[in-house]
Amino acid sequence: MKPVRINDRLSICEQLSTSDVSAAAGSGFRALINNRPDGEDFGQPRASEIAEAAAQAGLSSTHIPVRAAEISEDAVRAFQRALADSGGQVLAFCRSGTRSLTLWSIGEVLDGRMAKDDVIPFGRERGFDLSGAVAWLGAHGH
Template identity: 55%
Template sequence: MNPVVINERFAVCGQIRPKDIADIARAGYAAIINNRPDGEVFLQPSAAAISAATQGAAMESVNIPIAGPDITEAKVRMLQKVLAESRGPVLAFCRSGSRSLILWAIGEVFDGRMRKKDLVPFGNARGFDLSRAVGWLTENGY
């Protein structure tokens, strides 16, 4: 697990395991967002297992699964709500961190903090392809 820090309140990473939670808490994260649907791959830890591990570390755990074209404005707003209400930094994960960053980036465009045309270069600078976010925004009239 190697989080990519997006800003002082948000970071993304690939799949985490329950045994990683103590290290994540020690790194200062107050909440985890799981953007990976259960059963996506064999032997992937379940959302319930991740959530149970966060309880022992006094962290919040939120499940906002995204599969394929599953992005909705409601899911973007759920991620934003967790960020706004968290008592500290939030770590979101999926298989690679890409879906987590896509949700965040769409929210940034919704709220006028980023322009759609800046998403791909922003993602590239952090090792992610945000063209899916641009496509989603375009298809949905943004």
């Protein structure tokens, strides 16, 4: 688990194992957002397994499964609600972290906190390719 800090409330990382969940709690995270659909890869922990490990570690857990080509504004808003309702530091994850950061960055642009032109450089500085977020924004009139 190698979280990348996005802001004061949010960090992003790649797929967590159930053992990573207790380490996340020990690192000060209060909530998890799982953006990975079940069954994407062989051996990937199910969302229910992550949620159970989170509950045992005292973390809240929200599952907002998305595929890159199927991101919706509803998923973006659900991500924002989960972040707002977290009560502390949030660790969001998917296979690589890109989908989680895509959801966050789309919401930032939709709500006027980030310019569309800043999305790709923001991602690049943190090791993520957010060209999909910019494509989504363009396809949805932003």
